[in-house]
Amino acid sequence: MILLDRVTKTYGRTTKPALSRISLHVKPREFVILVGTSGAGKSTLLKLLTREEKPTSGKIVVGGIDYDSLKDKHIPLLRRKIGVVFQDFKLLPQRTVYENVAFALEIAGMTNREIKSTVPKVIELVGLSGKEKNFPHELSGGERQRVAIARAVVRQPKILIADEPTGNLDPKHSWDIVRLLEKINHYGTTVLLTTHNVEIVNKLKRRVVTLDHGKITSDQAQGSYRQGKAG
Amino acid sequence: MARKLDAKGFAQQKRSRRRWLTFIRMCRYGINNFSRNAWLTIAATAVMTITLLIVFVTLASRSTLVNSIEEIRDKVDMSVYLKTETPEDTVNVIEEGLRSLGTVTRVDYISPEKARENFAQKNSSDPDTLNALNEAVNKFPGTLRIKLVDINDTEELENFVKTDATLQENIDPDREPSFAGERRSAIQNIAKTVDFADKVGLGASIIFITISSLIVFNTIRMAIFNRKDEIEMMKLIGADKSFIRGPFIVEAVVYGFIAALIATGLGFAMLYSVKGKLLDYGIAVSPTIDFVVTYIGPVLLGMILLGAIIGVVSSLLATRRYLKI
Numbered sequence: 001m002i003l004l005d006r007v008t009k010t011y012g013r014t015t016k017p018a019l020s021r022i023s024l025h026v027k028p029r030e031f032v033i034l035v036g037t038s039g040a041g042k043s044t045l046l047k048l049l050t051r052e053e054k055p056t057s058g059k060i061v062v063g064g065i066d067y068d069s070l071k072d073k074h075i076p077l078l079r080r081k082i083g084v085v086f087q088d089f090k091l092l093p094q095r096t097v098y099e100n101v102a103f104a105l106e107i108a109g110m111t112n113r114e115i116k117s118t119v120p121k122v123i124e125l126v127g128l129s130g131k132e133k134n135f136p137h138e139l140s141g142g143e144r145q146r147v148a149i150a151r152a153v154v155r156q157p158k159i160l161i162a163d164e165p166t167g168n169l170d171p172k173h174s175w176d177i178v179r180l181l182e183k184i185n186h187y188g189t190t191v192l193l194t195t196h197n198v199e200i201v202n203k204l205k206r207r208v209v210t211l212d213h214g215k216i217t218s219d220q221a222q223g224s225y226r227q228g229k230a231g
Numbered sequence: 232m233a234r235k236l237d238a239k240g241f242a243q244q245k246r247s248r249r250r251w252l253t254f255i256r257m258c259r260y261g262i263n264n265f266s267r268n269a270w271l272t273i274a275a276t277a278v279m280t281i282t283l284l285i286v287f288v289t290l291a292s293r294s295t296l297v298n299s300i301e302e303i304r305d306k307v308d309m310s311v312y313l314k315t316e317t318p319e320d321t322v323n324v325i326e327e328g329l330r331s332l333g334t335v336t337r338v339d340y341i342s343p344e345k346a347r348e349n350f351a352q353k354n355s356s357d358p359d360t361l362n363a364l365n366e367a368v369n370k371f372p373g374t375l376r377i378k379l380v381d382i383n384d385t386e387e388l389e390n391f392v393k394t395d396a397t398l399q400e401n402i403d404p405d406r407e408p409s410f411a412g413e414r415r416s417a418i419q420n421i422a423k424t425v426d427f428a429d430k431v432g433l434g435a436s437i438i439f440i441t442i443s444s445l446i447v448f449n450t451i452r453m454a455i456f457n458r459k460d461e462i463e464m465m466k467l468i469g470a471d472k473s474f475i476r477g478p479f480i481v482e483a484v485v486y487g488f489i490a491a492l493i494a495t496g497l498g499f500a501m502l503y504s505v506k507g508k509l510l511d512y513g514i515a516v517s518p519t520i521d522f523v524v525t526y527i528g529p530v531l532l533g534m535i536l537l538g539a540i541i542g543v544v545s546s547l548l549a550t551r552r553y554l555k556i
Contacts, residue, residue, distance in 0.1 A: 050467060079469030090464040094267040106256050107470040109249040151468065 001159060001190045002026040002049065007058030009044050017056070018044040020214040026192065028158070031185045033201055034194040035225055036211035042194045045211070046163050049192075050084060051075050063158050080108050083152030083160040083189075087167035089144045091136040091151075097123065098132040101150045108155060118154060126150045126180060142173030146180065153184055160184060162193045166200065174200065201225040253474060261481025271454050272486075276493075278450045279486050282443035283494035283538055289436040291502055291519050295509075296432050298518040309385065311392060312406040313373035315343045322373060325398050329377060334387045337378040346371035372403045447541050451483060452549040462553045472554050476547070483546040487538025495534050499523060 004024040010017040019041045026032050036042050047053040048060060051067060060067040063081055070078060091100050101122060105115045123129060126146040136144055145165055152160055162181060166174035178193075178200055185191045195201060201208060201224060208223025209216060265272055313322065322340055329338045341349075347369050354360040377388065392398060392408055402408075455462075465475045502523070506516045523530055 052467070076466075076469045076471050079467060081469075084467055090460070090467070092461055092464070094264065103465075104468055106253075107465070107468070107474050109253055111252065 001028045001030070001063060002192070003059075003061040004045075004048075005059040005061075007048065007055045007060060009041075009048060009053060010056045017214050019048070019055075021058070022214075022216055024209065024216065024219075026190060028190055029185070029188055031182070031191045031204075031206045032193070033204065033206055033208045033223070034192060034211065035196075035201060035208060036194075040211040041214040042211055043163070044214075046084075046161055046192075046194065049161060050082060051078060076107075080104075080155055081157055081159070083149075083155070083157040085145070085148050085152050085160065085162040085165045087164040089136070089141075089148045091144060091147055093136055096133050096135055097128060097139070097147050097150075100136070100147055101154050104151045104154050122150045122154045125153075125183075127176075140173070141169050142176055145169065145173075145177050149177070149180060149184070153189065157189065159190045159192065162191065164194050164196065166195060166197055171199070178204065198225040254477075257474065257477030258481050260478035262485060264478055265482050265485045268454075271457065275447075275450050275454055275486050276490050279447050279490035279538055279542065280493045280497070282447050282541065283490050283534055284497055285439045285443050286436075286537065287494055287498035287534065288501065289432075289439050291498060291523075293429075293432040293436055294519045294522065295514060295516050296428055299514045302515055309377040309379065309388060309408065311375040311377065311398070311408045312403040313375065313401050314403050315370060315372055317373055317401040321397060321401055322375075325375065325395070325401070328391065328395055328398070329375065329388075332387050332391060334380050334384050335377055336380055337376075339376040341374040341376065343369050343371040343373050346374065372406055444541050448545040448548065451486075451542065451545040455479060455546065455549045455553070459553050462550070466554070475554065476550050479546045479550055480543050483542030484539045487540075487542040488535050491531065491534035491538045494538075495531055 002024070003026075004022050007019055007022045008017050009019040022041075022045070034042055034045070044053065048055055049062060051070070055067075062078075065078060065081075092103065095103065098119060101119050102115050105118060110118075120129075120132070123132060126149055128143060128146050128150065131139065131143065136147065139147070145168075149160075149162075149165070160181070165177050165181070169177065174197060181191050181193060182204075205222045208218070208220050208225070210218040210223075313325075319342075322342075326338050326340060329335055347364065350371070351361060351364055354364075379385065379388065392402075462475055499520075502516055502520050506520065509516050
């Protein structure tokens, strides 16, 4: 589903690369947790996947799309196939919960009938039924992240990238979000989660990929969070 | 007959329907943005209104100035005075001669009797003067009022006055023709001032329009800068450039539309309120008001178009830098 082959990314003229010859293979329906300290290269990796950045060298293939042959004008189409959730939610502040979720379908040119039938189901899936008409500022952090997840999955993407989705949340809400991600993964979406939360990593017992200084230092099938030491 | 749709036709129909749907959505979002960002909306609309008002007032002042100039030009005529006893047919001969000149547009003759009548009318409230007038022999000269194509070009007329024999015989020796001497230079001064004012008006219009367009551009740029996170986000969830840009353009058109209505209304009210005062100074606003009233449709349309163009160009330029991949 996600294939990175010896990917290197160097910013500007700095000699130290943000990512150095990373190779990673994520299979369909897999749940992968990406850990690493700030500056380890997690954000760069995710930006490469959403094509906000281009790799300096190496090959990236996501969902059968080779990024080398991807034209700029087709980037929006690629991004519609990947759901992304951010630490700071990135919701449209002027639009209601319903409109935020529907927006993802509107930009894809879905008909109003399709939107009307899909959006309520997804809002129900993330547990926000009854709050469709609220604006983001009227919701709690956990609820806002649910809206963001609903928006990311409403198009039924093959891959969901969650960039520290629990970073701004208290433990209880964090767990709610993680459970929701597990549920989505259960329905067949490949999930790529980055987090700093040791407890979540250790309890989930999923594949853990550790990044350090731009290199993968460990890749365990049922991993736990390793602080400091690589191996 | 039922039209059969092949696969290609069906795909095309679906595409055009999708395009239409997208267009409707962009309009809806634009109008939503407009109504939900109250302060931004007020600020942008206000600046746009001021811009359009400046444009309106500048154009109206120019038009008023031009009208007033026309009126002054019309009023400025040359007078040649004839002896009181000049017979009517001689006057006719002279009139014909003047009319044949290329630089003369119109010749009017005010006979001594008419001049006396006019004078009597002007002083109708003063019985002493009227009595004196009745006693005295009519000494008013006959006056030839001559209008020129260009008040600066008096040479031909002067030559005619100097050389025409019939005119020389009957010209009033006590009263010089009014284009001569000081009066002439006064008339020429007016002409020069009028030309200068016209040019200054045109220059000022261009400068005002440029400055106010820049202000509008900056306001819209700031409005869009405020929402750069939103643009970023739309990009990340896969919105097309045109879909991101569309609502901003629609919004700018709405600003332009509302601002045009307000500015035209305000401008018209201003014209109306200064009409009386300016008339005292000999500046005629009425022709401009009449023009606006007669052509209210095109004027309003022009204002709306101008507002929309300024808005659209500004938002296109302002969103460009945020829309790179």
